[in-house]
Amino acid sequence: MPxxxxxxxxxxxxxxxxxxxxVQDAEAPAPLAVRGxxxxxxxxxxxxVERVSRRGKFILxxxxxxGIAINAMLTGRFQLAAPNERRPAKTAFVLQLGxxxxxxxxxxxxxxxxPWLPNDEAATELRYRDPSQMGKVYLRPARAxxxxxxxxxxxxxxxxxxxxxxxDAWRERIRRHPGELKALLRNxxxxxxxxxxxxxxxxxxxxxxxxxxxxSLAPEEVDDLYEATRRVLAEAVDVLRERVxxxxxxxxRDFLAVHLRGGQPCPRCGSRLSEVSSRSEATTWCRSCQx
Numbered sequence: 001m002p003x004x005x006x007x008x009x010x011x012x013x014x015x016x017x018x019x020x021x022x023v024q025d026a027e028a029p030a031p032l033a034v035r036g037x038x039x040x041x042x043x044x045x046x047x048x049v050e051r052v053s054r055r056g057k058f059i060l061x062x063x064x065x066x067g068i069a070i071n072a073m074l075t076g077r078f079q080l081a082a083p084n085e086r087r088p089a090k091t092a093f094v095l096q097l098g099x100x101x102x103x104x105x106x107x108x109x110x111x112x113x114x115p116w117l118p119n120d121e122a123a124t125e126l127r128y129r130d131p132s133q134m135g136k137v138y139l140r141p142a143r144a145x146x147x148x149x150x151x152x153x154x155x156x157x158x159x160x161x162x163x164x165x166x167x168d169a170w171r172e173r174i175r176r177h178p179g180e181l182k183a184l185l186r187n188x189x190x191x192x193x194x195x196x197x198x199x200x201x202x203x204x205x206x207x208x209x210x211x212x213x214x215x216s217l218a219p220e221e222v223d224d225l226y227e228a229t230r231r232v233l234a235e236a237v238d239v240l241r242e243r244v245x246x247x248x249x250x251x252x253r254d255f256l257a258v259h260l261r262g263g264q265p266c267p268r269c270g271s272r273l274s275e276v277s278s279r280s281e282a283t284t285w286c287r288s289c290q291x
Contacts, residue, residue: 001057001072001073001074001195001196001197002057002072002076002077002195002251003057003193003194003195003197003198004054004056004057004159004160004161004192004193004194004198004233005198005233005236005237005240006240006244006251007054007057007058007059007072007193008054008161008237008240009237009240009241009244009245009248010054010059010078010248011052011053011054011059011060012107012108012110012111013080013111013114013116013245013248014052014059014061014078014080014126014248015051015052015053015104015106015107015108015111016103016104016107016108016111016112016114016117017080017117017118017124018049018052018061018095018097018124018126019049019050019051019052019100019103019104019106019107020048020049020100020101020102020103020104021048021049021097021098021099021100021124022046022047022048022049022097022098022100023044023045023046023047023048023049023063023095023096023097023098024045024096024097024098024123025045025094025095025096026041026042026044026045026093026094026095026096027041027093027094027096028041028092028093028094028137029087029091029092029093029094030090030091030092030093030130030133032133033092033093033128033130033133033135033136033137034092034093034136034137034139035136035137035138035139036137036138036139036141037139040066040139040141041139043066043141044063044066044068044095044139047063047064047065047066048063048064049061049062049063049097050062050063050064054159054193055151055152055156055159055192056150056151056156056159056188056192056193057071057072057150057188057192057193057195058070058071058148058150058151059072059078061095065142066139066140066141066142067140067142068137068138068139068140069137069138069140069148069151070093070128070135070136070137070138071135071136071138071148071150071151072128072130072135073130073132073134073135073136074132074134074135075130075131075132075134075135076092076128076129076130076134076135077128077129077130077248077249077250077251078126078127078128078129078248078249079125079126079127079128079129079248079249080116080118080124080125080126080127080246080248081124081125081127082118082122082123082124082125083096083123083124083125085125087127088127088129088249089129089131090129090130090131090133091127091128091129092128092129092130092133092135092137093127093128093137094125094126094127094128095125095126096123096125097123097124097125097126098123099119099120099121099122099123100120101120102120103117103120110241114245115246116245116246127249129249138151150188154189155188155189156188156189156192157173157187157188157189157190157191157192158173158191158192159191159192159193160191160192160193160194160229160230160233161193161230161233161234161237165191167223167226170222170226171219171222171223171226173190173191174190174214174222174225176190177189177190177214178213178214178215179213179214180210180211180212180213180214181203181208181209181210181211181212181213181214181217181225182199182200182203182210182211182283184214185198185199185202185203185229186199191229193233194229194233196259196281196282196283197253197256197259197260198232198233198236198259200256200258200259200283200284200285201232201236201256201257201258201259202225202228202229202232202233203225203228203285203290204257204258204268204285204286204290205228205231205232205257206221206224206225206227206228206229207224207289207290207291208221208224208225208290208291209285209290209291210283210285210290212291236255236256239252239255240252243255258273258284258285258286259282259284260275260282260284261273261275261284262274262275262282262284263275266286266288266289268286268289269286269288269289271286271287271288271289273285273286274286274287
């Protein structure tokens with residue numbers, strides 16, 4: 001499942017590649033993945049892309065009038081491609097975009113002059129592929145005040161990497177959320193953007209068991225969990241900037257320290273990592289050094 005580090009890379013790249021371009025056409029080859037009417041889909045043509053950003057596990061595309069929100073869920077992937085390149089199987093949504101007069105100025109530094117950026121004079125396509133169609137593409141017409149499940153309101157806390165989420169803010173928020181630590185980190189109402197894989201990584205870095213109750217944490221452990229969250233996510237983003245482009249449809253996870261490495265030695269203490277699976281999701285941790 002794409003999580004904050006994966007989507008941070010996608011958002012930066014798509015903003016650098018697409019902002020300033022006008023939509024020439026919008027297609028929904030797998031209409032079950034798209035939430036919106038055919039007229040709303042057709043109305044995207046002619047609008048200019050103003051910004052592509054990330055909020056939690058959503059990719060947000062702001063046009064000069066309407067908007068699009070994409071929640072990739074378990075199997076959704078993004079591709080930036082030339083129009084003449086063969087589309088992947090199970091492509092669910094396509095934005096065809098024309099050339100632009102100049103690139104945007106508000107781009108992430110790591111994308112500047114990147115060799116994978118499409119030429120400003122050339123057309124390009126943004127493709128969303130989803131074999132299971134679990135993910136959804138939400139059309140957001142300006143005239144419709146349409147609620148999107150999981151986006152905004154009380155359903156979504158601050159992004160886990162938000163500079164406004166200070167240690168004091170973390171301490172205050174965590175008091176409101178009981179339960180086990182892995183479930184807490186994955187609770188989008190607590191902080192947004194963390195899923196199954198990075199919750200394992202964060203808890204290993206913090207030396208905390210995924211099954212510990214939040215109410216059992218000492219104040220210094222609450223602070224350790226905050227520090228580990230910020231550090232693990234930032235380090236993953238740095239790695240993915242080097243590893244992913246230009247293949248934004250891929251998901252790189254082989255660099256993670258513990259997730260899905262059950263039975264292997266713990267990289268910190270050398271003990272054998274434990275792993276349990278539930279509902280097709282695995283939790284990996286070290287019984288020796290995560291308490």
